[in-house]
Amino acid sequence: MFKLGVVHLGLRNLNFTTKTATNVKCYTVSSVKMDKEILEKAKKLAGYKAVDDNLKSGLRVGIGSGSTIKYVVDRIKELGLDVICVPTSFQSTQLIVNAGLTLSDLSRTPELDITIDGADEVDSQLNCIKGGGACQLQEKIVAAASKRLVIVADFTKDSQAFGQQWKRGIPIEVVPMAYVPVMNKLSSMSLKPVLRMAVNKAGPVVSDNANFIIDAQFESISNVAELATKIKMIPGVVETGLFVNMASRAYFGQQDGTVKERTI
Numbered sequence: 001m002f003k004l005g006v007v008h009l010g011l012r013n014l015n016f017t018t019k020t021a022t023n024v025k026c027y028t029v030s031s032v033k034m035d036k037e038i039l040e041k042a043k044k045l046a047g048y049k050a051v052d053d054n055l056k057s058g059l060r061v062g063i064g065s066g067s068t069i070k071y072v073v074d075r076i077k078e079l080g081l082d083v084i085c086v087p088t089s090f091q092s093t094q095l096i097v098n099a100g101l102t103l104s105d106l107s108r109t110p111e112l113d114i115t116i117d118g119a120d121e122v123d124s125q126l127n128c129i130k131g132g133g134a135c136q137l138q139e140k141i142v143a144a145a146s147k148r149l150v151i152v153a154d155f156t157k158d159s160q161a162f163g164q165q166w167k168r169g170i171p172i173e174v175v176p177m178a179y180v181p182v183m184n185k186l187s188s189m190s191l192k193p194v195l196r197m198a199v200n201k202a203g204p205v206v207s208d209n210a211n212f213i214i215d216a217q218f219e220s221i222s223n224v225a226e227l228a229t230k231i232k233m234i235p236g237v238v239e240t241g242l243f244v245n246m247a248s249r250a251y252f253g254q255q256d257g258t259v260k261e262r263t264i
């Protein structure tokens with residue numbers, strides 16, 4: 001008799017089995033811990049290198065959201081860089097404030113030199129799937145106000161084509177009263193929409209903008225730009241987690257302690 005379970009590693013899930021038979025691979029508590037340590041190290045490597053290569057005092061910087069961006073903020077603080085920071089979520093605002101960095105917003109700083117942000121999956125053209133933490137709306141607005149978008153991620157986010165690594169679908173932010181018709185439209189486009197449910201709260205995830213999140217699972221995507229436009233055109237959709245032709249460079253922290261860079 002096998003039992004299936006999921007261990008949550010930040011926004012990433014690691015499937016594992018427990019067993020009563022001897023031929024089943026079993027992830028022990030220590031191997032799961034090691035896996036998390038490797039991922040955290042890779043995130044830190046990417047975050048630190050992105051700051052070292054791209055930031056200097058005086059810049060106006062969009063600060064992304066998620067677990068990797070923490071290391072970007074840590075490095076900015078460590079180097080004592082005097083940058084103006086515009087957040088992309090409640091979490092990002094807290095990171096900036098707790099680090100004692102200069103907090104601004106798009107009303108006071110509408111044009112940014114650069115945004116550094118995480119991603120759930122990055123393809124060979126640096127298109128990204130974002131929104132695993134439900135922050136894609138503000139992230140896209142801030143990235144669009146920036147001259148450059150730089151992605152920081154661990155090696156598990158690095159793909160040739162979408163779906164190779166990220167299995168949870170495209171995060172889509174919707175106005176709550178529209179979620180059923182939006183899900184029906186997505187189904188008619190051969191996507192499999194799932195309303196994202198909250199943990200430690202009854203009911204759905206509610207975004208920083210008081211919207212719901214639908215995760216639209218897919219088999220494959222032949223034209224990312226076309227799909228992003230089609231989804232965005234559905235009434236009730238506020239934003240999608242498809243970031244097409246926005247990023248110009250990505251840093252992927254590797255297991256061996258190096259950082260892989262991709263630039264277009």
Ligand SMILES: O=C[C@H](O)[C@H](O)[C@H](O)COP(=O)(O)O
Pocket residue numbers: 010011064065066067068069117118119120130131132133134135136139
């Ligand atoms: O909504 C969340 C954001 O798009 C994150 O940047 C993305 O999910 C990557 O997060 P993490 O750095 O935790 O993998």
